[in-house]
Amino acid sequence: MSATNPSGGPLVDGPADPEHDPRASYALEPDDVRRLTGRVLASGGETTPVSSPLNGQPLAHVPQSSTADVRDAVARARRAQETWARTPVAERAAVLLRLHDLVLDRQAEICDLVGLESGKARKDAFLEVAHVALTARYYARTAEDHLATRRVPGMFPGLTHVELNRVPKGVVGIISPWNYPFTMALCDGLPALAAGNAVVIKPDAQTMLTALLGAELLEQAGLPRDLWQVVAGPGKDIGPPLIEGSDYICFTGSTATGRLIASQCADRLIGCSLELGGKNPLLVLRDADLEKAAEGATRAAFSNAGQLCVSTERFYVADQVYDRFVERFVARTEAMTLGSTLDWSVDMGPLISQQQLDTVTTHVEDAVSKGARLLTGGRPRPDLGPYFYEPTILEGVTPEMTCFGHETFGPVVALYRFHDEADAVARANQGDYGLNASIYSQDGRRARQIAREIRCGTVNINEGFGATFGTLAAPMGGMRQSGMGRRQGSEGILRYTETQSVGTQRGLRIGPSFGLDQEQYAAVMTASLRVLKKLGRA
Structure with a gap:
């Protein structure tokens, strides 16, 4: 087994060479830390420290949100969402395309921060950059098609006109994990935005800075700030008010926590998607x-x-x-x-x-x-x-x-x-x-x-x-205990919408007419149904 230090040279087992210490300090600029942590909606002054798994050294003190802060974040997001839902899909998509370019342009900064907070190798950090860019571009290019109003065959051919609309849920709550802190903080939220929703996200405490950098990039791409709210704190404390205020929950994490979240969502009769454990x-x-x-x-x-x-x-x-x-x-x-x-x-x-x-x-x-x-x-x-x-x-x-x-x-x-x-x-x-x-x-x-x-x-x-x-x-x-719902593809965006059916009846009404009584109308309907079957109608 070989290893390398920050200088790229080999390491042997035993005490580290102090001149080539693999636990050498990696520092974040204080201004950068303040800029990022200032995006957390937190009013109480409480903070929690974050250290790097690379070397155990402190990275930041992250402000902690209270229950009231979470409710405030949801309220702000809901107000912003009302305007965003009326924004043409093409304009929403343009934000995602600008994000695509920003992520690629600033990949070195993103990879550095992902490495500092999660400890992962740079090649694995780059996969997060690539995946967010792919996600942004895919939904920017396909959102109009996924969300387009569609016509379906009506009850009576030529007389019943039925359209299906895709209406945004409203506020989507996202609880994201530490293991892929950049892609998991963004990839589920991007289709939610494209569908006309607002997002309130609770990233894992270990990787808050990476998630906050993602929020900053979204704003720089042109997203109105209140549409993407970030809260911080223990899940047991701020998870319940997030679920109470949201219209849909997206969670990635353990099966045990997923079951608890599913139960809380069921109590409110709201939907959720859960990517959970695997063997x-x-x-x-x-x-x-x-x-x-x-x-x-x-x-x-x-x-x-x-x-x-x-x-x-x-x-x-x-x-x-x-x-x-x-x-x-x-x-x-x-x-x-x-x-x-x-x-x-x-x-x-x-x-x-x-x-x-x-x-x-x-x-x-x-x-x-x-x-x-x-x-x-x-x-x-x-x-x-x-x-x-x-x-x-x-x-x-x-x-x-x-x-x-x-x-x-x-x-x-x-x-x-x-x-x-x-x-x-x-x-x-x-x-x-x-x-x-x-x-x-x-x-x-x-x-x-x-x-x-x-x-x-x-x-x-x-x-x-x-x-x-x-x-x-x-x-x-996942199937079975690995979760419910899907990210990516059409399911990844349609989960954030409600299906609305709009039917227009023209000409004949649905009921007895031309002097028919109910029994005669039933006979005419029966004959019509048999004819439609022979014609191969659905």
Whole structure:
């Protein structure tokens, strides 16, 4: 296992060289911190500190919102939304296109801040830049089509004219996570704006600055400021008033919290979309290109240190290729570079927190103590920074081990052999989750057939997650305990609208006419229905 420091040079195990300390200070300018934190709607003066997982050093003190602040944010957003809903869709789309350019122009600043707050490698931070740009452009180009009034066949051909309108919900509450702090703070809100809604967002406390930079870029792109309100604070305190005031809730996070939010939304009879946990499988079939499979598996498992809802934690590999795949996969994993740096030289950064490190450590120690075999990794790396853990590959994981069925959300994977593909599919479908799956095979048609048998919201063939996640026209979300609703595609914007049907009756009224009584009218209607069936009408 190799690692790099901020200068890009190699590090050996043991005490860090003070001249090349991987925990060297990365500072934010005080004016930048004040500018960003000033966007939080908070009136009480209370703050909470944020430190970098790269080195444990303080980044900022973020103002905390009260219940009254959240209600004020919703009220401001609701007033702004009334005007925004009447703004032509083309003008809303223009804001998103300007945001697209701003994000690409300021990608270095965004990647730096994402790295400082989340600790992720720069290549993973850049994926957030790309995804936000893709999202902004997709909904800017497609919003008019998604939201267009559509005519549907009326009850009586030629006499009943029916149109379907898409009406914005109003105020959308978004609760976003820390693991992809830029894209998750923006990608769900952009289609909400395009549909004519306002947004009140509560980002995770660890990554507030990144979310606030996103709010700043939206304003610079021309979005009226009150349309995008940012509140900060513990979810248990400000989550309930956000749900109480919003017309729709979008949440990304744990299944346990998702259940609670769904219950609170149900009490108010408002909709919600929830992307929740996953224990995602990857299948390597006997005809897979093993070099491509090993490369893709490394990204699928260890991007952002495994802290990605769609990352892979379970590998099912055909007997015929198992040993050759494992040799390649282990070699690629051991060649990865780890380090605390904001440059492009590392493959993997630290975990987000001590809590996450404890979870990963506990899962691995539990598995090894019960007989699992370590093929590589399995150690914390405090020499690199406070929350580093080596990318880890396990064999022989069994159901009594915690990591067998529980999501680790870290750089830990388990390998399993299979002989029969039907058995591999059944094992991939084990458990309560159903977020993402991957299949490696050189027979694309066969792989797509197998994909239909896997109970996951997205399935990627010869790729870990990027083929679906990067295709904005493809809806993304989970089955079973991995969530409800979808982001991206038409579902990603239509979830923020109400369908309104407008019917116009012309000529004959719907009821007896020409002197017919009710019984005669029923006979005429019956005859008409039979004729319409013969004509093939819906």
